[in-house]
Amino acid sequence: MGPDFEVRDKDVGGRIGKLNIDNKTVETPLLMPVYNPNKPLISIEELRDRFNLKALMTNSYLMLKDDTLREKVLAEGVHKYLNFDGLIATDSGSFQLMSYGSVSTTNRGIIEFQERIGSDIGSFLDIPSLPDSYKPRAAEELDTSLERAKEALNAKFVVNAGIQGSTHLDLRKKAALGIGGNFRLCAVGGIVRLMEDYRFSDLVDIIATVKENLPSDRIVHAFGLGHPMVFSLAAALGCDLFDSAAYALYAQDGRYMTEAGTKRLDNLDYLPCSCPICSKYGMELRELEEGERIKNLALHNLYISFEELNRVKQAIREGSLWELLSMRTRSHPGLFSALSRLSDHSGWLSRLDPITKKTPFYYTGRESRYRSEVVNARKRMKRVSSVNRIRLQPFGRVPVEVLDVYPFGSFSSPEGVVREDPPFSVRDIEKLRAIMEYQFGSGASDLIEDGFRIKKSRKTGRIRWIYRKKELVASVRASDHMIIPKQYLAEKLRERFKYPKLRVVIDDEAVPFVSEGKSVFARFVVWVDPDLRANDEVLVVDRKDELIRTGTLVLAPKEAIDFSRGVAVRVR
Ligand code: GUN
Numbered sequence: 061m062g063p064d065f066e067v068r069d070k071d072v073g074g075r076i077g078k079l080n081i082d083n084k085t086v087e088t089p090l091l092m093p094v095y096n097p098n099k100p101l102i103s104i105e106e107l108r109d110r111f112n113l114k115a116l117m118t119n120s121y122l123m124l125k126d127d128t129l130r131e132k133v134l135a136e137g138v139h140k141y142l143n144f145d146g147l148i149a150t151d152s153g154s155f156q157l158m159s160y161g162s163v164s165t166t167n168r169g170i171i172e173f174q175e176r177i178g179s180d181i182g183s184f185l186d187i188p189s190l191p192d193s194y195k196p197r198a199a200e201e202l203d204t205s206l207e208r209a210k211e212a213l214n215a216k217f218v219v220n221a222g223i224q225g226s227t228h229l230d231l232r233k234k235a236a237l238g239i240g241g242n243f244r245l246c247a248v249g250g251i252v253r254l255m256e257d258y259r260f261s262d263l264v265d266i267i268a269t270v271k272e273n274l275p276s277d278r279i280v281h282a283f284g285l286g287h288p289m290v291f292s293l294a295a296a297l298g299c300d301l302f303d304s305a306a307y308a309l310y311a312q313d314g315r316y317m318t319e320a321g322t323k324r325l326d327n328l329d330y331l332p333c334s335c336p337i338c339s340k341y342g343m344e345l346r347e348l349e350e351g352e353r354i355k356n357l358a359l360h361n362l363y364i365s366f367e368e369l370n371r372v373k374q375a376i377r378e379g380s381l382w383e384l385l386s387m388r389t390r391s392h393p394g395l396f397s398a399l400s401r402l403s404d405h406s407g408w409l410s411r412l413d414p415i416t417k418k419t420p421f422y423y424t425g426r427e428s429r430y431r432s433e434v435v436n437a438r439k440r441m442k443r444v445s446s447v448n449r450i451r452l453q454p455f456g457r458v459p460v461e462v463l464d465v466y467p468f469g470s471f472s473s474p475e476g477v478v479r480e481d482p483p484f485s486v487r488d489i490e491k492l493r494a495i496m497e498y499q500f501g502s503g504a505s506d507l508i509e510d511g512f513r514i515k516k517s518r519k520t521g522r523i524r525w526i527y528r529k530k531e532l533v534a535s536v537r538a539s540d541h542m543i544i545p546k547q548y549l550a551e552k553l554r555e556r557f558k559y560p561k562l563r564v565v566i567d568d569e570a571v572p573f574v575s576e577g578k579s580v581f582a583r584f585v586v587w588v589d590p591d592l593r594a595n596d597e598v599l600v601v602d603r604k605d606e607l608i609r610t611g612t613l614v615l616a617p618k619e620a621i622d623f624s625r626g627v628a629v630r631v632r
C-alpha cells in the first residue's frame with residue numbers, strides 16, 4: 061500500500077502534513093532519529109519513553125553485513141527485533157558506499173533484504189555523488205541510481221527514493237523528474253557534505269530545484285539532515301522528513317547542538333539549555349565518565365532537535381515561519397547566504413505561500429523584500445487603479461485604500477525603514493473598491509454598487525459588513541481585512557471574471573456534497589486559477605461554470621491539483 065499524505069497547514073513552502081504508512085499515522089515535518097544497530101547510544105525503550113517516538117531510521121546494510129545480526133533480524137523481522145512498532149525506515153548502505161567507495165551487496169540484494177525484514181520504508185542503493193563532483197561522473201552515477209530505482213518499483217515497502225545529481229542543478233532536475241514520476245516518497249540525497257561545510261545556499265538551490273520538479277503531493281525527505289539549525293530552512297522549502305544520525309555522531313565527538321549552531325562541550329562554561337539532561341547535570345555533564353557523557357550529550361542533542369522541530373511546526377501553524385527563518389539564518393553567515401539565496405526562488409515560493417496569515421508581517425532586515433508576501437503583494441497592488449499611494453518599504457508604493465489589508469495592516473517595521481503616512485483619510489466605499497481590485501482583480505471595483513450599505517464594527521470602527529438592501533453581500537474579515545463574498549457578490553464576480561479566473565473547478569461527482577456545504581477534497585479538484593493563493597476566497601464551480609459555493613482555498617493551486625487526499629477548499 062502506498063503512503064497517504066495530506067496537508068493540514070501551510071506557511072512559506074512548508075507544510076504540516078498527515079502521513080499514513082502501514083496504518084501508522086505520523087505528523088510531518090518528522091524527525092527520524094537514526095538507530096545504529098551495532099553501537100546504539102540510546103536504547104529503543106529510552107527513545108520511546110523520552111520522546112514518544114513514532115518513527116526511526118536504521119541501517120539495513122549494517123544488519124545484512126553482520127552474520128549474527130542478519131540471522132536474528134531475518135528470523136524476527138525488524139519491528140520485533142528492535143521491539144518498536146512505530147514506523148521503521150531503513151537505509152541501504154548508500155552512505156557506506158559514499159564513505160568507503162564500495163559495499164558488499166547489490167541493489168537487488170539490499171532491496172530484497174529490506175522486504176524480508178519488513179521495513180515500512182526502505183531504500184535502494186542510490187549513489188550519493190559528492191558536491192562539485194566532475195559532471196560527467198555525477199551524470200553517470202545518476203544514471204546508475206535511476207536504473208537502480210527501477211529495480212525498486214515493485215518493492216513491498218514504501219520506497220525512500222534517492223534523488224542525486226551532486227551540485228549540478230540540471231542533473232537534480234533530471235533526477236527529480238525521473239524519480240517523481242514513479243515514487244511517492246522522494247529523498248534529496250548527497251547533501252550531508254554540503255551541510256558539514258555550511259554550504260547552505262547550495263542546499264537551497266538543490267532542494268528548491270528538486271521540489272519545483274516534483275509533483276507537490278510527493279513526500280520529501282532530506283537525507284541525513286539532522287542539525288536543528290537547518291530545520292526551519294529545510295521545512296520552509298517543503299521538506300517533510302528528516303533523519304538524524306548527527307545527534308549521536310556529534311555526541312561522540314563532544315559536540316553540543318543548539319538551535320543556532322554547534323558548540324564544543326569542552327568550551328562551554330554554561331549550558332544554554334534546560335532539557336532534562338542539562339537540568340539534571342548542569343556543568344557536571346562535562347565530568348561524567350566517557351560513555352555516560354556521550355550518551356547524555358546525544359540525549360541533549362535529540363531534545364534540542366525535537367524542540368526546534370516543534371518550534372518550526374508552531375511557526376507553520378501560525379504563519380510566522382519567515383520570522384523564525386530570519387532569526388535562525390542570522391546565526392551563521394552560511395545560513396544568512398541561504399536566506400538571500402531564497403530570492404532566486406521567490407517566484408516558486410510565492411506561489412506556495414498563503415496570501416494571508418494569522419500573525420503580523422515583521423520586517424526583520426533588508427532581505428524581507430524577497431519574502432513571498434512581498435512578491436504577492438506587489439503583484440496584487442498592480443491591480444489597483446488608485447493613484448493615491450504612499451511609500452512603504454519593502455512593498456513599494458501602496459494604495460492608501462488597502463492599508464488595512466494583510467500584509468500592510470499588521471505590518472511592523474523598525475525605525476528608519478521608509479513608512480510614509482497617508483496624507484488624508486479615505487472614504488469607506490473607496491477602500492472597499494480598492495480592496496476588491498486588490499483581492500480579485502482590476503475591474504472588481506465595479507461590483508460595489510452605489511446602493512451598497514457599509515456597516516462598521518462598533519468596537520474597531522472598521523468595515524465589517526456590506527449590504528445590498530437587506531441582503532448581506534459580503535463581510536470583511538477583522539483579522540486581515542479581506543473581503544468574503546456571499547452568494548450575490550460571488551455570482552457577480554463569476555460574471556465579471558472569465559472562466560477560470562478566481563475559480564476552483566470541481567468534478568461533477570463532488571457537486572452534490574459541496575452544494576450542501578461540505579469541503580472540497582483535493583481529489584475532486586479539476587482546475588484552479590493559478591493566480592489564486594492558499595487562503596484566498598474562491599468561487600467553487602462545476603465544469604460548466606455553474607457557481608456551486610464560495611469558500612477558502614487552503615492549498616496552493618498546484619497542490620490542490622496534484623493532491624488526491626485532504627481538503628482543498630473549506631466551503632462557506
Ligand atoms: N544518507 C545520507 N545521505 C544519503 C543518500 O544520499 N542516500 C542514501 N540512501 N542514504 C543517505
Ligand code: ZN
Nearest residue numbers: 333335338360
Ligand atoms: Zn540540553
